[in-house]
Amino acid sequence: MDKITSLRMENITKTFPGMKALDNVTIEVKEGEIFALVGENGAGKTTLMNVLMGLYQSDGGCIILNGQKVCFTSPNDSFGCGIGMVHQRYMLVPNLTVKENIALGLKKAWKKVKLDMDFVVSKIEEIGEKYDLVVDPDAYIWQLSVGEQQKVELVKTLCLGAKFLILDEPTSALTPQEIDELIQLLKTMNKKLPMIFISHKLKEVKELSHKLAILRHGKIVFCGDTNDYSSSDIAALMTGREVKMPENNEEKEFGDYALELKNVNVKSIRGFLALNDLNLKVRSGEIMGLAGVSGNGQLELAQIINGLRKIDGGEILFLNEHIENTSPIDIIQKGMGYIPEDRNTEGIVPSFSIKENLILKDIENEQFSNHTIINNKAINDNAEKLREQFDIRCVNTSLSAGALSGGNIQKVILAREIARKPKFLVAVYPTRGLDMGAAQFIHSKLLEMRKNGVGILLISEELDEIMNLSDNIAVIFKGHIQKVLPAKTATRREIGMLMAGVNND
């Protein structure tokens, strides 16, 4: 098969125990098209793609490729037909070079005793020329930025013979500039190969796709030309209701300073200053948004506030008490809440049940254990209460938390942190990778906390999120706060300049 001119999935049905994941789903992608698949978490996007990749067998329906019915029983089958997928998490080995990573899957280069690296390089160049996709074959993966790694992942998939691309949330880890670049790149590549683009960022869907299908609870609720509909139409169809992201527009008085960082210095593992003379003050009841390109010290900042990292100079005051270089448990007990960056392995213990995760910080609390024997009834009651209050969608709270979707994991974390009634909250990328419904829920909870007088440090890569929610915006660059702007009067342009390190004052 030389080219994939049409791909049709017809009446696909797939049931899992207790639920219908896909119900009679039909989609069709033609040559030269980018087909967007949108829907909330758990709507069935990934299941549908797993059927196409041969990872799952559908219970009903068929796949028609170039007019011929095909049957995929394993990923090799679909790959043999030229369908390639770029996963949300990149499948690259960090301490190998680009060409070595590509050689891993390129069977033609596997000669008897050694790899035919010249062949691999020529293949990379060929793909680079064809799709305008240039990568340095000798660079190590760990040296590359996330955006470049994504390119490598694309080159790899194409080198292995993909003639049809599935992109699973390709922009979720990229900076705004990288996203723009990727969209341009995909547009040029699309002239030569059709794609399915999975996303719930509607702006990108609008910009990139020709057609789209919206999945909700395993059913196609809408399928048509992207251009005929506005973002808000699509959002409404996606969630089944009107979505309006909550905004911070309520005037209020702030309390005293809840968190103060004075001249904080932190050395990174490689020796340079991850935080450089950082000063920041946040009051009770204030949302301080921290804007910045990722990797400018945001994570280190969150870690030092929560006692997970030592500082090399300066001081941190939490409600007028010194907390620098104390232990996480001390800071937790003083009333600090923290939504960590990595929700899957840091925010929860994945193999523990949901109810166990909901008391991760409170196991020694009298209510749950009284320092020795665990009170299972209290833990169950607590879980049921929070499950209802925070709309955590699960069959029951005894299931392992790692099996939940990203949005639900975040709800578990948020439920735990809010139920502890913190005096301050550090929220790192709280809605990254979440759909609009879940993001909306989390935003409204954050605003509710603000109303109750909790100070919040909101660290995010999404300017919209920061501008919607914050009272003040601090911009971080190379571990230093460039400037603090009132959110009302700040402009995107001004913040963007500060993020890039330009400070006119």
Next chain:
Amino acid sequence: MTRQFKILYKTSIILIAVIATLLIGSVILVTIDADVFRTYLVILTEPLKNKIQLTEVIIRSIPLSVIALGITVAYRSGIINIGAEGQMAIGILTSTAAALAFYNVPRPLNIIIIVVCGAIGGGIWGFIPGILKAKLKVSELLSTVMLNYIAAQFYTFFLRGPMIDPAELTLGSGTPQSMRLEKTVWLDRLIRGTRLHTGIFLVFVLAIFIYILLWKTSFGYKLRAAGASEKAAKYGGIKVAFFVTVSMVISGAFAGIAGSVEILGVHHRAIEGITSGYGFSGLVVALFGGLHPAGIIPASFLFGLLLVGADMTQRIVGVPANMVQVLEGIIILVIVAAQQVLNDKYLMDKIWKKFHAEEAK
């Protein structure tokens, strides 16, 4: 997915694993020209045929289960303790020393002192790799194995030097063994004419203790959290380094207790070769028992059976007892493979559906 199905699925995988072990083992038995069927028959049934052999099986399963319980604690906190062999040896030394030192103490108190000293000795030997792991991130795989060698040399040194039975010196035979312990500290025999001792009750007490400790207390919760996800545990304010160290101390203490019970109940003195691979077999028992007390007790019985059966094959069918060690190695490989299958939720889901579809018809 129903609960019954899950249990059925897991037991059948374990059964398949057992069958696979037997098949691979028979390949090796065939190569040494042994009668495969008879060998297995002897290993698995001969020890069960009379009272004495049966009690011997139970006697061997006592140290195995105690060690396996300790290894479970370490494993649940994220450490693979391969050092039980050395911890047990040190435990034997310290408890023997205690038994010889305090001979005028009332019996119950004396036994307690001896067992506690065994626990302390093993605990110290477990503490070393624990603290090294917690503070310096030294791989426990290396440190525990190396400490096994050190413990073995210590053991030999003490039995041949400072702790040797003075009678051996006067007689000039020089057998490396300690003095015999006072009869007052021997554990009671449960059945006349056999060596089965009251240490068996300790197994059940310790099994219940471990179950409650790990699954019913906040301490166990934090210990398991530290093992399941170090990052999340730290985030939750759990002092991971503390739990890593403490769990290794508990693990070592259990191996030490196994050693004391072995000398109080069976040998009545420290001799060479008491540990005889219990520490390693204990790890297999722990894994085979699913790292849970309820699984460890039957698993230790099975391995006790293998050990006794191995001795008998040598006598009855002429297959060397070392063959059973080969079998043990095979069992470890099969367990590791079976664990992968057991953890594969996708496969379980697939089989459930097939099963379910047939039921629906």
